[in-house]
Amino acid sequence: MKACDYHKPHTVKxxxxxxxxxxxxxxxxxxxxxMVLTRQGKLSPANLVSxxxxxxxxxxxxxxxxxxxxxxxxxxxxxxxFIREHCSALAEGAGVVGSRQIRNVATIGGxxxxxxxxxxxxxxxxxxxxVAVITGTSGxxxxxxxxxxxxxxxxxxEKGELVTAFVMPAFxxxxxxxxxxxxxxxxxxxxxxxxxxxxxxxxxxxxxGCRDAxxxxxxxxxxxxxxxxxxxxxxxxxxxxxxxxxxxxxxAEESLKGRTxxxxxxxxxxxxxxxxxxxxxxxxxxxxxxxxxxxxxxKRAVLTSIERAVGASSMVFPGRLW
Amino acid sequence: xxxxxxVFTLNNEEVIVEVDPKWTLLHLxxxxxxxxxxxxxxxxxxxxACTVIVDGEAVNSCLYPVMxxxxxxxxxxxxxxxxxxxxxPIQQAFIENNGVQCGYCTSGMIMSAKALLDxxxxxxxxxxxxSIAGNICRCTGYVQIVESIQQAAExxxx
Numbered sequence: 001m002k003a004c005d006y007h008k009p010h011t012v013k014x015x016x017x018x019x020x021x022x023x024x025x026x027x028x029x030x031x032x033x034x035m036v037l038t039r040q041g042k043l044s045p046a047n048l049v050s051x052x053x054x055x056x057x058x059x060x061x062x063x064x065x066x067x068x069x070x071x072x073x074x075x076x077x078x079x080x081x082f083i084r085e086h087c088s089a090l091a092e093g094a095g096v097v098g099s100r101q102i103r104n105v106a107t108i109g110g111x112x113x114x115x116x117x118x119x120x121x122x123x124x125x126x127x128x129x130x131v132a133v134i135t136g137t138s139g140x141x142x143x144x145x146x147x148x149x150x151x152x153x154x155x156x157x158e159k160g161e162l163v164t165a166f167v168m169p170a171f172x173x174x175x176x177x178x179x180x181x182x183x184x185x186x187x188x189x190x191x192x193x194x195x196x197x198x199x200x201x202x203x204x205x206x207x208x209g210c211r212d213a214x215x216x217x218x219x220x221x222x223x224x225x226x227x228x229x230x231x232x233x234x235x236x237x238x239x240x241x242x243x244x245x246x247x248x249x250x251x252a253e254e255s256l257k258g259r260t261x262x263x264x265x266x267x268x269x270x271x272x273x274x275x276x277x278x279x280x281x282x283x284x285x286x287x288x289x290x291x292x293x294x295x296x297x298x299k300r301a302v303l304t305s306i307e308r309a310v311g312a313s314s315m316v317f318p319g320r321l322w
Numbered sequence: 323x324x325x326x327x328x329v330f331t332l333n334n335e336e337v338i339v340e341v342d343p344k345w346t347l348l349h350l351x352x353x354x355x356x357x358x359x360x361x362x363x364x365x366x367x368x369x370x371a372c373t374v375i376v377d378g379e380a381v382n383s384c385l386y387p388v389m390x391x392x393x394x395x396x397x398x399x400x401x402x403x404x405x406x407x408x409x410x411p412i413q414q415a416f417i418e419n420n421g422v423q424c425g426y427c428t429s430g431m432i433m434s435a436k437a438l439l440d441x442x443x444x445x446x447x448x449x450x451x452x453s454i455a456g457n458i459c460r461c462t463g464y465v466q467i468v469e470s471i472q473q474a475a476e477x478x479x480x
Contacts, residue, residue, distance in 0.1 A: 006326070006343035
């Protein structure tokens with residue numbers, strides 16, 4: 001292995017200046033991807049610019065929405081009470097990445113900027129309308145996470161630019177979200193596919209009636225929600241590992257918006273989401289299977305989100321199996 | 323080789339070492355300090371054999387850049403027993419419950435268990451399993467390991 005120097009800047013400006021002045025340099029945050037790639041010889045930077053000691057990257061701020069520093073670890077996100085309650089999908093996504101050892105050091109900024117098609121925090125950020133705050137030599141700019149992903153391991157960052165935080169709006173009451181990682185194993189596995197949903201519900205009948213709809217058979221739940229006239233004011237669906245980058249299922253979202261929840265509406269939602277996915281065959285799963293699971297899991301993710309939105313507590317962990 | 327100095331706390335003792343900035347913490351521990359209780363399995367963060375505790379958190383030392391230990395506190399399997407040689411309750415429980423078979427995963431398992439029990443003295447079975455989900459054992463089937471950690475938790479509560 002060639003010589004590689006390691007730099008430990010303390011401010012964002014120092015980090016960006018180092019990146020600007022050094023030859024063949026690479027940012028390193030938790031390092032759980034970079035260290036593997038360098039070991040495998042797929043990456044041989046002459047300089048690593050560490051983000052671990054940069055101040056201002058490791059905070060979670062919940063005033064007027066949520067601001068999560070890019071250097072916050074998955075463990076912290078998964079355990080944060082506010083995020084678990086108000087951004088449940090993100091807490092779930094962060095909680096299923098790798099292992100405890102990985103989550104203790106790997107950061108959300110790294111998970112997103114590495115832009116793996118299977119990144120577990122990507123779909124949650126997409127449904128939570130997250131915006132990336134980006135700093136570079138020419139100043140700060142904001143870009144929606146949806147516009148950040150270009151393709152496998154490619155993000156819309158100029159050389160030396162650094163994502164410093166993700167900002168999400170404050171969602172009103174009766175909003176719930178969920179992330180489902182569909183994998184063969186419970187841990188240490190990449191998803192066959194990932195599905196996230198966020199809903200804001202409008203209750204036609206009684207709130208208690210909607211709350212009591214949950215707990216039994218899924219088809220009974222749907223019938224009771226329909227009887228209560230529950231509809232969705234707002235809905236977001238995102239899917240990963242079904243395209244070169246994590247994507248929103250926008251036509252599926254439209255199909256459900258403003259509509260009263262019913263078995264038919266959910267069936268159509270699943271069908272449309274499936275048709276919006278473009279999965280391919282891989283050793284983790286074949287395309288037809290992935291598309292079929294998109295159909296099933298979008299319904300589950302929406303129902304879990306509704307349960308969290310109308311539930312006595314907005315958080316039901318672990319998610320119920322439908 | 324590029325040389326830089328790193329100062330950190332290792333098993334409650336301050337150490338000053340010269341390192342190559344491209345090393346991992348695992349390389350420093352095993353190849354330089356000759357603390358070979360920490361094992362290298364996969365080298366890419368999938369097996370957990372190299373688990374050590376840094377500032378109270380379990381981490382894969384094979385993925386931990388050596389330059390980042392500066393000023394931090396590292397505990398390895400060598401620092402788990404008392405200085406007089408008395409085994410830690412987790413170590414004792416692993417012996418009594420057959421939590422050790424070939425032994426290769428054991429030091430990593432114990433470090434993951436210690437990181438959990440240091441924070442929480444009455445973990446559920448689910449929390450125990452989540453904590454060691456990143457530690458691969460190909461001998462035991464995990465049952466004896468989970469039982470060992472449960473017994474250690476019981477004893478540590480007293």
